[in-house]
Amino acid sequence: MAKEVKLALWLKGVPYEALEEDLANKSELLLKYNPVHKKVPVLLHGEKPIAESLVIIEYIDETFDGHRILPANPYERTCISSLWTSCWTDGNTQKNLIKQSEENLSNLEGLLEGKRFYGGDSIRLVDIVATYVAYWFMLAQDQVAGISLINEQNHPILCSVAPPPYNLGYILTTSQDHFRSYSSATMVKESKVRLFGMWASPEVRRVEWALKKKGIEYEYVEEDLSNKSASLLEFNPINKQVPVLVHDGRPIVESLVIIEYIDETWKDRPLLPKDPYERAKARVWATFTEDKCRDAARKAFFAEGEDRAKAIENLEAVLRVLENEIKGKRFFGGDSIGYTDLVVGWIAFWLGIAEEIACFNVVNAKRFPGIASWIDNFLEDPVINANLPPRDKAVEFFRNYRRQQHLKEAMATGEVKLLGTWSSPFVLRIKWALGMKGAQYEFIEEDLSNKSPMLLQYNPVYKKVPVLVHDGKPITESLVILEYIDEMWKENPILPKDPYEKAVARFLSNFGDSKCLPSIWQVCISTGEKQQEAITSAAENLNILEEKLEGKKFFGGETIGYADISLGWISLMVSLLDDVTNVKLIDEVTYPLLSQWISNFTSSPLIKDSLPPRDRMVSKFRMLREAFLASAATA
Structure with missing residues (x-):
């Protein structure tokens, strides 16, 4: 991070003294000038310390004359800040980090398409950021992590801005000739x-x-x-x-x-201080409350058991830092509400709600008199007071949210098993639903000719698959399992929210199992007159499904939902019938909407990747057909 600051100082032509820090043994100077984060970089301008690399670069650009680093246009400046934020998003695991990193690198690559620099024809802050994103990614993947994220094939433009030996001298020596003056369009004052x-x-x-x-x-x-x-x-x-x-x-x-x-x-009624140093301080405190206070409050809100006391203690510690800053002031910016107050405003309203729900009390006039006084002053402001959510409604919302998060965590740690057979359409629909929810599970293949003690234990009534076992609790019947999955894993809902649409989805699913499936299966296991009767019956049922798809991509609308998952077996079975019996039930002429639905459904990566091997399915269906026909002939 310090290298971006060095480059910004160089662009401005500002002489400076660089002090190397040993972060394993931090100097008294660092602890004095950055007592909150205790990290580098720290810029000392006179006796005024500025921390946080992005804040420092903005301070440099606003304080020193010379080449402009940030664009004059507020919108373009905002885009740069957003990109900075996305580049340094952290994940919890290496897998999540790699996924996030790949997305961020793709975003960086795409934004540079057709440009010499992110700022156009001249270097701006985002070029400084992107160069060192590329640099650190390449250094980390080559020498530390042993992974490959950035390469010339996938990221040719990014690789061109940070080639070996990945050093500061490259951008300094190659960019000098390309500095141009920058002018931006005037913002439209009256716009939507x-x-x-x-x-x-x-x-x-x-x-x-x-x-x-x-x-x-x-x-x-x-x-x-x-x-x-x-x-x-x-x-x-x-x-x-x-x-x-x-x-x-x-x-x-x-x-x-x-x-x-x-x-x-909008220049009237400024929120940020005019003085560059005070503006930098406001940004530092905003960052501190977002990174430290919000995280500590969240942990205290959700913590239970042994973790609870530690989480509350940590929250008190970070609020103590904030207390020292606000003590003796009406607002963080002085006598009127400013940028920092708006950012910290969640403490005035939402922290109290968290305390009520989670049954703890941290902020009071005795422990934190400065913060308590600031809360009173902040909430008395007419604009703030008139634009708060209804408290009772907010309490109920966040109480439910806390409950759902605890449930989600419990499910994440709870063991999920699916007992099934590789070819069962009823088992497939459960696999699809779990896949859509991103739920991890263990699949246990059952031999239905020799059923396992586990299957008999978990489904002693029907002794059939699928059976979902969640944290030791068995759930049977595929449509029941689908609804259970949707209720337990709230992300990516498969049932519609609207009660009527939900009822329609359930009707179609039941109709598919009770009417469509028996008639289509009868086509597979019969010949002659009986098969013709089955084809007629199947066609009548398929006509109903065709009508339900009018004006829709899927039965649920624009995305795969409950009814699509339940009826998904059709996409597999009708094509197998064509191979095994030479009967083509669905074609583009007779059923154009169903044909398109099958194409849309099976094109989904989740569905396509989980379909059983076609040759095995054809062999199994042919064997079943022959067995049923032989049995009928001897009856």
């Missing part, structure tokens, strides 16, 4: 503003407070985060989260970035 949010989100509320403080008119769009709108996915395709501010058709994401964009675009 939309805010995509969710009523209970503190990140969304802080953006609303900023808009209200500025007197900006805007359209608010409420999002259902369990069923995200096409607009949200279009405007925030990377994180797919709220808030998203759309100004004149251009999206800005990340709440802190949005607030700075608002402050820079």
Whole structure:
């Protein structure tokens, strides 16, 4: 991170003294000037310390004359800040880190398409960031992790900005000739503003407070985060989260970035201090509350058992740092609400809700008089007070959210087993549902001619598959299992939210099992007149399904849902019938919608990758058909 700061100083032509730190034995100077994070880089300008690399670079750009690092246009400056945030997102495991890293690298590669630099024809902050993202990725994968994330085949443009030997001298020596003056288009003062949010989100509320403080008119769009709108996915395709501010058709994401964009675009009633050093301090405190305080509060909110006391103690420790900063002040920025107050505003309302739900009390006038006084002052502000969510509704929402998270954690640690056979369509639908939910499970293959003691124990009534065993509890009957999975794993719901649509999905699933499946199976195991009767019956049932697909990609709409999973066996069985019996039940002329549905369904990677081997299925169906015909002949 220090190298980006060095490059920014070089671009500005600022002489400086570099002090090397041993982070295993931190100097008194570092602990003095960065007592909160105790990390590098720290820029000391006179006697004023500035920490956090992005904050430092912004401070350098605002304080020293010379080549502009950040674009003048607020929107372009916002895009750079968002990219910085996405580049340094952490994951919990190497697998998650690799996935996140691949997404971030693809984003960096795509944004550079057709450009010399991210800033256009001249180097900007994002070029500094991207160069060292590429540098550190290449260094880590080559020398540390033993993995391959960035290479010339997948990332030719990124590789070109950080070739061997991956050093600072490369960009300094190759970029000098390309510095150009930068001019940006004037922002349209009167333009449409939309805010995509969710009523209970503190990140969304802080953006609303900023808009209200500025007197900006805007359209608010409420999002259902369990069923995200096409607009949200279009405007925030990377994180797919709220808030998203759309100004004149251009999206800005990340709440802190949005607030700075608002402050820079609408100059009246400034939220950030005018002085560069005070502005840097405001950003540092905003980062501290987001990285340290929010994380500590979240852990205290969810902690149980032995972890609870430690989590609360940690929350008190980080709030003590905040207390020392606010003590003796009305607001963090002085006598009026500013940027830091809006960012820290969640403490004034949401922390109290967390304390009530999780039954702990940290913030009170005795322990934290400065914070307690600030909360009173903050909530008395008319704009803040008028734009808080209903408290009772918020308490109920976050109580349910906490309960769901605990349930999710319990399920994550609970053992999941699926007893089944490789060819069963009823077992397949369970595999598809678990795959859509991202649930990990152990598949246990059953021999139905010699049923295992486990199957007989878990399904003593029917002695059939599938059986889902979750944390020792068996669930039988495939449609029942599907609903259980959907209720236990809330992500990627397969049943519609609307009660009527849910009833339709259940009807179609039952219709498929009780009517369609028997008639189509009869086509497979019969000949002559009986087969013709079965074909007629199957056609009548398929006509009903064809009608239900009118105007839809899937039975549930635009995405695979409960009815599609339940009826998914059709996509497999009708093609097998063609091979085994020479009967073609579904074609593009007779059933154009069903034909297209089968194509859409089986094209899904999840479905396609989990289908049984076709040659084995053909052999099994042919064997079953011959066995049934032989039995009928001797009856």
